[in-house]
Amino acid sequence: MQKLGAVVRTAQGLAVVRCSDDDHPDVGTEAVDExxxxxxxxxxxxxxxxxxxxxxxxxxxxxxxxxxxxxxYAR
Known part of the structure; x- marks a missing residue:
């Protein structure tokens, strides 16, 4: 599993997550909690x-x- 980062805000029905580093998941990747x-x-x-x-x-x-x-996290 890959760490996405922390949810920093919500906007327009979306959760906005700040990534921990430059490694980010592809569009369509499932997001899970702890x-x-x-x-x-x-x-x-x-x-x-x-x-x-x-x-x-x-x-x-x-x-x-x-x-x-x-x-x-990204699954």
């Missing part, structure tokens, strides 16, 4: 090359607000 529960899928990668941001669209029934500050 308990390996599916959170959603990566839909966009944007920002600086050294530490990009990743936009994650949540799965059905996943609330975004509790994800703020949480670490997410």
């Amino acid at each position: 308990q390996l529960r599916s959170v959603g899928r990566v839909v966009d990668v944007f920002g600086p090359v050294s530490r990009p941001y990743v936009a994650v669209t949540p799965d059905e029934g996943v609330a975004l607000a509790p994800l703020l500050g949480k670490k997410l």
Whole structure:
């Protein structure tokens, strides 16, 4: 599993994750929390090359607000 980074904000129904380094997942990759529960899928990668941001669209029934500050991982 690859560490995505921490959720820094929510915007327009997406979780915005700041990557830990320049290694980021591909669009379509599943995002999971620390308990390996599916959170959603990566839909966009944007920002600086050294530490990009990743936009994650949540799965059905996943609330975004509790994800703020949480670490997410790519499966």
